Amino acid sequence: MPILVTRAPAKINLTLHVLGRRAGDGYHELESLVAFTGAGDTLSLHPGEALALEVSGPTAGPAGPLDDNLVIRAARHLSRRRPGLRLGTFHLVKRLPVAAGIGGGSSDAAAALRLLGRSNGLDPTDPDLMDAARATGADVPVCLDPRARMMRGAGETIGAALGISPLPAILINPGIPVETAPVFRALGLMVGERYRPGPHPEIAEGADSEAVVASICPARNDLEAPALGLAPVIGEALQALSVEAGCRLARMSGSGATVFGLFVDRSAAVRAARRIRDRHPQWWVKPSLLR
CATH class of the missing domain: 3.30.230.10 (Ribosomal Protein S5; domain 2)
Incomplete structure (x- = not known):
C-alpha cells in the first residue's frame, strides 16, 4: 500500500x-x-x-x-x-x-x-x-x-462544523514553552467550584468574518491572566499585535504562550507579520487564515 x-x-x-x-x-x-x-x-x-x-x-x-x-x-x-x-x-x-x-x-x-x-x-x-x-x-x-x-x-x-468564512490572522509564539497544568493551577479553582458563568456568544453557521469577530470580541480567554503571570512575554506579544494597523482583536490561544491577532484582511496581516518578525526575529510569527 x-x-x-x-x-x-x-x-x-x-x-x-x-x-x-x-x-x-x-x-x-x-x-x-x-x-x-x-x-x-x-x-x-x-x-x-x-x-x-x-x-x-x-x-x-x-x-x-x-x-x-x-x-x-x-x-x-x-x-x-x-x-x-x-x-x-x-x-x-x-x-x-x-x-x-x-x-x-x-x-x-x-x-x-x-x-x-x-x-x-x-x-x-x-x-x-x-x-x-x-x-x-x-x-x-x-x-x-x-x-x-x-x-x-x-x-x-x-459541536457541528460551522463553515465560517476564513479569518485573516497572525500567530505569534514568543519562544517560551508554557505547560497547561501550571496555568490551570494558577487559575486556582477548587473541585466543584464554578467560575465566571455566563452564556458564550452564539456563532451562526456560515457566518462571515465580520459577524464572527463581532460575536467573539466580547468573549474572552479565561486562562490568559494566569498564563501572563507565569510568562509575562505573552503580554509583549499581545501588545505587538494590538498596535498593528488593521488588527481587530488580539488574544491568547489555549493555555499559551501562542497569541493570535485577527486582521481586516490578509494583506494587512502579511504586512504586520513582516514588521513584527523584523522587530522580534526570535519569535515564531506566522500569517494565516483561520477556518
Missing part, C-alpha cells in the same frame, strides 16, 4: 471560557470556539504490521520521548478497539512550537487516527475513531475533523 500523508494543522482557541471545575472527575469545564490554521505539522504513514514513529523537522527536539508521543498513544488506543488493525511506521515532521497552546500534539494524534482509518478502510465517522481520540487527550476529538466548531466540557463534547 502506498505511503499515506496528511496535515496536522494548529488549533486556535478563538474563545476559551472556564465554567468551573467538575466535582466528579476534577476536570475543568470549558466552552471554546476553535478554528484551525494553514500552519501545521505533516504526518505520513507507511502501512505495516509493527507500530513505529520517526520525528524530524525544526521543532523535533522538544517533542519528547517517541514512545510517549501522542501519535503512538492514539494508534494504541485505536488498536485496542480494533483487534487486527493494520498499523505501520509514522513519520512526523514537526514545525509547530511545543507546549504552545495550539494543540500541536493533539492535532498530530488526530492525524494519526485519520491515516489509520484510511489505511484500514474505516469510515471517517466510525465511532471507534472518536472513542480513541477521547482516550488519547482532551483536545484530540476537536482535531479529528479540523474545522471551526465549538468544543465543550473537558473537550469531549464537539
Whole structure:
C-alpha cells in the first residue's frame, strides 16, 4: 500500500471560557470556539504490521520521548478497539512550537487516527475513531475533523462544523514553552467550584468574518491572566499585535504562550507579520487564515 500523508494543522482557541471545575472527575469545564490554521505539522504513514514513529523537522527536539508521543498513544488506543488493525511506521515532521497552546500534539494524534482509518478502510465517522481520540487527550476529538466548531466540557463534547468564512490572522509564539497544568493551577479553582458563568456568544453557521469577530470580541480567554503571570512575554506579544494597523482583536490561544491577532484582511496581516518578525526575529510569527 502506498505511503499515506496528511496535515496536522494548529488549533486556535478563538474563545476559551472556564465554567468551573467538575466535582466528579476534577476536570475543568470549558466552552471554546476553535478554528484551525494553514500552519501545521505533516504526518505520513507507511502501512505495516509493527507500530513505529520517526520525528524530524525544526521543532523535533522538544517533542519528547517517541514512545510517549501522542501519535503512538492514539494508534494504541485505536488498536485496542480494533483487534487486527493494520498499523505501520509514522513519520512526523514537526514545525509547530511545543507546549504552545495550539494543540500541536493533539492535532498530530488526530492525524494519526485519520491515516489509520484510511489505511484500514474505516469510515471517517466510525465511532471507534472518536472513542480513541477521547482516550488519547482532551483536545484530540476537536482535531479529528479540523474545522471551526465549538468544543465543550473537558473537550469531549464537539459541536457541528460551522463553515465560517476564513479569518485573516497572525500567530505569534514568543519562544517560551508554557505547560497547561501550571496555568490551570494558577487559575486556582477548587473541585466543584464554578467560575465566571455566563452564556458564550452564539456563532451562526456560515457566518462571515465580520459577524464572527463581532460575536467573539466580547468573549474572552479565561486562562490568559494566569498564563501572563507565569510568562509575562505573552503580554509583549499581545501588545505587538494590538498596535498593528488593521488588527481587530488580539488574544491568547489555549493555555499559551501562542497569541493570535485577527486582521481586516490578509494583506494587512502579511504586512504586520513582516514588521513584527523584523522587530522580534526570535519569535515564531506566522500569517494565516483561520477556518
